[in-house]
Amino acid sequence: MTTPPNPAAARYDAALETAADLLGFRLESFLGTSPTEPTNAADFMRIATEHAFADAWSRTEHLDTRTRALISVTVAASLGVTEPLRGQLRIALHNGVTKEEIVELFVQVAVYAGVARAFEGYQIATEVFAETA
Structure with missing residues (x-):
């Protein structure tokens, strides 16, 4: 049985690729959370990253x-x-x-x-x- 595609993961991956293209380096090392952070901290990092790099920076039409x-x-x-x-x-x-x-x-x-x-x-x-x- 194959695993179905995960659109949320694909969106985050696309945001990370856009960020890498813009910055010239990968962001992953800056987006980790520590054991002392709440469990939803990773959600914040993902949402903020997607909002910036998938929603805004990728808009190059205008x-x-x-x-x-x-x-x-x-x-x-x-x-x-x-x-x-x-x-x-x-x-x-x-x-x-x-x-x-x-x-x-x-x-x-x-x-x-x-x-x-x-x-x-x-x-x-x-x-x-x-x-x-």
């Missing part, structure tokens, strides 16, 4: 990946969420956004989200730039 990456960096920087910003910067750089364009992005963030928020985000950008030097 916004290409490069543009979506610029938007994502801008949103993460404006919100001041440093770890998501670090990931979005990696995606942007891996998908053709230049360091110079990212600097210009922070000029816009300074104007519309505040200079302090832009400086804070730009500090993360310099760390990510150093990874690719």
Whole structure:
């Protein structure tokens, strides 16, 4: 007897493949849970991963990946969420956004989200730039 296909598992696998394509590395090592977490923690990781990489990033009909990456960096920087910003910067750089364009992005963030928020985000950008030097 063969095991029937599992659409939920296929969707998660597709999301992980999209993430790997965008980042240039696999996410699985970041998505594990520890024994001290509740049993539904893995559900949260799966749902969040699918939402980002299966629902949003895969939509390239009207916004290409490069543009979506610029938007994502801008949103993460404006919100001041440093770890998501670090990931979005990696995606942007891996998908053709230049360091110079990212600097210009922070000029816009300074104007519309505040200079302090832009400086804070730009500090993360310099760390990510150093990874690719």
